[in-house]
Amino acid sequence: MGVSLKDIAKRAGVSVATVSNVVNGYRPVAEATRERVRQAIDELGYSPNLSARHLRNGRTGIIALAIPELNNPYFAELADAAIREAGLHGYTVLLDYTDGDREKELLVSQGFRAQVIDGLILSPVQLRRADVLSRTSETPMVLVGEGVYNVPYDHIAIDNVAASVAAMTHLLGLGRRRIAFVGAQSDVNRQPAQLRLLGYQEALSGAGLSYDPGLVVTTDYFGRSDGAAGLRRLMALPEPPDAVFAYNDLIAIGVLRAAVELGLRVPDDIAVVGFDDIDEGRYSNPTLTTISPDKADIGRRAVAALIGRLDGSREAEPEEVQVPFELVTRESTLGHPEPG
Amino acid sequence: MGVSLKDIAKRAGVSVATVSNVVNGYRPVAEATRERVRQAIDELGYSPNLSARHLRNGRTGIIALAIPELNNPYFAELADAAIREAGLHGYTVLLDYTDGDREKELLVSQGFRAQVIDGLILSPVQLRRADVLSRTSETPMVLVGEGVYNVPYDHIAIDNVAASVAAMTHLLGLGRRRIAFVGAQSDVNRQPAQLRLLGYQEALSGAGLSYDPGLVVTTDYFGRSDGAAGLRRLMALPEPPDAVFAYNDLIAIGVLRAAVELGLRVPDDIAVVGFDDIDEGRYSNPTLTTISPDKADIGRRAVAALIGRLDGSREAEPEEVQVPFELVTRESTLGHPEPG
DNA sequence: GTGAAAGCGCTAACAC
């Protein structure tokens, strides 16, 4: 199985306990002894067997990040940040997929994998508040995103309602009056969609506009194709919209694409705002105005909070951590710059 | 530490060996006994401790997938497929980042993490053949992508030269004669870029065209911004190109964006072909003609090959597995359909 | 400052 503590101990002429102490530094070891052990380790090329260590002390050094999917650049960026931050603390990240499926989210939160991981960061999509409250697993957990509020777990997210209002205010300020929302979910438990829709409604009523349910498009999922299909439906209305606020950037990009296919000019005929600020929107034609949550910050804070719980340095009550966001204005609402 | 085999054994009134056999099914167990054990497991909520199992049999059930980055949708899709396939076989995937950095690729291939993982799938970018040949780690490894050839490891990839020729043949067939290549790498060790460039050159000479090094743009990396910068440089030439073959889709999308900014019509003024067939290219404006490797197949086969090595079912000599590819033609070479 | 030894939970060889 490779080199073990015992091998080193034999080589250095000391006990395994001493080698362990050199490796971990829990107890002082005489300088000369330490040196001999060091040398033996170098010569034999020892590295600790993590399974044995875990079996002993109940830790694996692995945390799980459970997200709906990786194909969505938003989660890819989030995962990226989380993995880097975890690495800084000596933790390894295991990615888990939920497919945005309630059963899988439940499974993950209930401690499927609990034997392998020290803690869990979950980005729930369908999970209900009651599901979280009735969780029995003792594995520390941190929530990210909009899934669930008011539960006894650290929760890292932006203020979705405020962000949506900001997006809408921008559109309203540009004089748009028939603003559609694409990406509502038929499933009432798809929380994030609810919050963004709420912001949409608040902004409308704040501007003295009435809420027209016909302008709210429900989608099955939140991909590019959903956005494209959404715009097609909207443009078939007797009174089509002059702007779209999309649940996320992927949907918005689908809208942009459908606009081209329908021969519409963006933003002249229809302005578009997305949500997430994925890289793709910086190079789309036209470029995409969007809400930019600080994704790296979310990943970092989630990992930091979880590790704080793991090592006991974070003992305060679970916290709702709000991460900053920004409205990034680009061509899909402001128009193209002069070519050249 | 949670429920152990011993707890179940006590509850069911049998030995731990029997419980183990019920759980793992290595040896037959009488139906009645099995039932009692099953019940005890359900009541107490047992799940095996993987660290202990690993300590015993030297397996963790975890394989690592080391890729340059997740932000690139190509790798996100690949990872997605690999993770799903691994799950089917009861394996969990640990994602590792190399940042396309030779040092990190070396570290990974040399068995950093070796204690945690049973095997490794590596997508090398900078690693040299000699690096791979001098590898000492005994952790089974499978290579994916174009990094390195002729090494004693299973290697899953498409035929990059043939794919590049296919892309070029398409452009040549459309009558393009000044075709640029964007995404060559100054570092000669960036293998994939070399192969695609080779295909580019072969196709040119096959068409009786001379190779103009001025039409080959070297980029630092292979992102959207590199593509945009590349096109700007090309269009500043005295004799600008009438087509671009991009090293990958991200670069191609940067090219599409820069074309808009420069006031060029695609494909009328300049046709564009990418490589990878990421989702993004299906919804870009214009949509992107590209080479479509079967990414899911690559992920699946890599995992299957690795697991075959792990469980001993794959004993043949290491193999170069060629995965099919396809040329997908879209608007960036064929032009827009009529709006409506 | 150092060593001996127990035991974490599991599998597999061996005995019955």
Place this chain on the structure above:
DNA sequence: GTGTTAGCGCTTTCAC
């Protein structure tokens, strides 16, 4: 078909 037990590599308590 079932039970007993050694031992995987490690940390940690208790002695010295």
